[in-house]
Amino acid sequence: MIILGIETSCDETGVAVYDDAHGLLAHDVYSQIALHDEYGGVVPELASRDHVRRLLPLISAALSRANIDMHRLDAVAFTEGPGLAGALLVGASVASALAMGLGIPAIGIHHLEGHLLSPLLSAQPPAFPFIALLVSGGHTQLMRVAGVGDYTLLGETQDDAAGEAFDKTAKLLELPYPGGPALAELAERGRPGIFNFPRPMLTQLERSGNLNFSFSGLKTAVMLANRQCAMEGKLDEQTRADIALAFQDAVVDVLTQKTVAALRVAGLGTLVVAGGVGANRALRQSLDATGRRKGFRVHYPELALCTDNGAMIAFAAALRLRAGVAIQAATERRGFSVRPRWELTEAGDVRAMR
Ligand code: KG4
Ligand code: ZN
Secondary structure, X not given: OEEEEEEXXXXXXXXXXXXXXXXXXXXXXXXXXXXXXXXXXXXXHHHHHHHHHHHHHHHHHHHHHHOOOHHHOOEEEEEEEOOOHHHHHHHHHHHHHHHHHXXXXXXXXXXXXXXXXXXXXXXXXXXXXXXXXXXXXXXEEEEEEEEOOEEEEEEEEOOXXXXXXXXHHHHHOOOOOOHXXXXXXXXXXXXOOOOOXXXXXXXXXXXXXXXXXXXHHHHHHHHHHHHHHHHOOOOOHHHHHHHHHHXXXXXXXXHXXXXXXXXXXXXXXXXEEEOHHHHOHHHHHHHHHHHHHHOOEEEOOOHHHOOOOOXXXXXXXXXXXXXXXXXXXXXXXXXXXXXXXXXXXXXXXXXXXX
């Protein structure tokens, strides 16, 4: 079974060809960072127009690199949501037109399901059931994953997502977009212990068992520290690095402790980390070290598949087709739709328990 995967939910055009007998045959991501850089964030209309420009050439290139004639495709998978409406529409319309022309199913995939299952593409995939820590620009969630399409939400952010907190704090520190990697890099030069920011919703975690997150207060604490230093005339490069490190430490600490609590509550020993913030080195070090100490295994997608890409979309579709979950809906589909706002726990056959 050979699947073309298309991802256009935000500021990356991702295309991949996945063969469930031979693995990933080709994958390519075109990042729009340079396009949005001067605006300090993603401009939705520009994002859509750029997807229009990039998508078809990327598809042709991926098919030829995979040495696959498009008539050999068994399905076209695309990100149906969540994401920017206009950007999603580009992927959905191209995928649906192509599938209709070829007489094969077009399968709409939930973006977070793509992230969540992407570690299964690695050489040593985790076995179900596991806990997934999903940390992207729009989401921070802890899920119990029992199988494909069987997800139970254990906790999520009440306000900003972890990636969003990284991006907003980076902006405050006048770092270029995208903020997460830039802030992490600045934090490398920070001195530990100079600033100490709050760890929201961590107090009495053992007793409360509350697995939700809150990052907006942390962002405010950084803003106040920043302002105070500026007023005192000591907001130099070193101080900004010290603030970045203290911010990152607080986020990593909260994510680590909540994840440990989720593993304990669910009685599981396998953790999967997915989404853009999963590329953060400090987070990886913290989770790995805690895993060694507490006896759980941590799985990450390959670094290139941490951020948005088409491979995870093709792969999620392959797993759904293999599990017999998606095929009927996909073949019966007429026209196409996108879902800019879409909870993973609302995704078709996905079960929810709050
Ligand atoms: O999963 P993703 O590529 O896109 C969404 O689905 O949102 O995640 C993007 C988020 C952004 O907020 C970005 O700043 C953050 O992931 N990110 C990082 C790092 N790399 C990407 N945050 C912290 N450290 C990083 N190394
Ligand atoms: Zn993503």
